[in-house]
Amino acid sequence: MPTTSLASTDSRPAGVPGSALRISAYAAATWSVVFGVVHVYWLFGGRVGLPDGLSVTSNVPLLVIDILAIPACAVAAALALAIVQPWGARLSAKLVGLALWGTTAILLVHPTPSVPDWVGLATGSREKGDFDAMGTFATFLYEPFFLVGGVLFGLATLGRRAMLRQQRGR
Numbered sequence: 001m002p003t004t005s006l007a008s009t010d011s012r013p014a015g016v017p018g019s020a021l022r023i024s025a026y027a028a029a030t031w032s033v034v035f036g037v038v039h040v041y042w043l044f045g046g047r048v049g050l051p052d053g054l055s056v057t058s059n060v061p062l063l064v065i066d067i068l069a070i071p072a073c074a075v076a077a078a079l080a081l082a083i084v085q086p087w088g089a090r091l092s093a094k095l096v097g098l099a100l101w102g103t104t105a106i107l108l109v110h111p112t113p114s115v116p117d118w119v120g121l122a123t124g125s126r127e128k129g130d131f132d133a134m135g136t137f138a139t140f141l142y143e144p145f146f147l148v149g150g151v152l153f154g155l156a157t158l159g160r161r162a163m164l165r166q167q168r169g170r
Contacts, residue, residue, distance in 0.1 A: 018159075018163070020155075020159055021083065021084065021156065021159035021160065021162075021163055022084050024152060024155035024156040024159050025080050025081065025083040025084045025156045025159070025160075026080070026081075026084065027152045027155075027156075028076075028080035028149070028152040028153045028155075028156045029076075029077045029078075029080035029081050030077075031148065031149045031152050031153075032073045032074070032076040032077035032080060032149070033073070033077050035069070035073045035145065035149065036069070036070055036073030036074055036077070039066050039069045039070045039073065040070055042056040042057075042066055043056060043057070043063075043066050043067065043070065045057055049137075049141060050137065051133035051134050051136065051137045052133055053133070054133070054134070054137075076103055076153075079096065079099050079100060079103060080153065080156055082096055083096070083100075083156055083159075083160045093164070096160075097157075097160070097161070100153065100156065100157040100160065101157055103153050103157075104150055104153040104154045104157050105150075106150075107146050107147070107149040107150030107153055108146075108147070108150035108151075108154065110143070110146040110150075111143035111144065111146045111147045111150075113143075114138060114139050114143040114144075117131075117135075117139045118139070121139075128140075
C-alpha cells in the first residue's frame with residue numbers, strides 16, 4: 001500500500017503554519033493574556049477568584065509573584081505568537097524552541113502538587129470539604145488553569161516541531 005507524506009498533500013507554502021498550529025498558538029497566547037490581565041487585576045486590589053480574605057497587595061510574597069507574573073505572561077504571549085507571525089521567523093529558532101519547551105514544562109510541572117488531590121477527588125477518597133479556602137483555590141481554580149496553559153503551550157510547541165520537521169523533509 002503506497003503511503004503519502006503530509007508534505008506532498010499539503011498545499012501550503014513551506015513555513016506557513018497549518019490551522020491546528022495556528023489555533024494552538026493563538027490559544028496559548030490568549031491564555032497568557034488572560035492570565036496576565038488577571039494578575040494586573042489582582043495587583044490593583046481585585047479579589048474576584050481569590051479565597052475570601054486574601055488580597056495580593058497585602059501579602060508580600062504573593063505581591064512579588066504577581067508583579068513578576070505580569071511581564072512573564074506578556075513574554076509567553078509573544079512567544080506563542082512568534083510561532084505563527086511573520087516576525088517570529090526573524091528570531092532564533094533554537095531560542096524560540098527552548099523557550100517554548102521551557103514554558104510548557106513550567107506550566108505542566110506547576111500543578112503537580114495538586115495531582116494527588118485530583119486523584120483523591122476522582123476516586124472519592126477526598127471531598128471538596130476537605131480543603132481550606134487556599135486549598136480549594138489552588139485545587140479547583142489556580143492549578144487547573146496552569147495545567148490548561150501547559151497543554152496549550154505543549155500543543156503549540158509540538159505543532160511547531162512538526163512544521164519544522166516537515167520543512168526539513170523529515
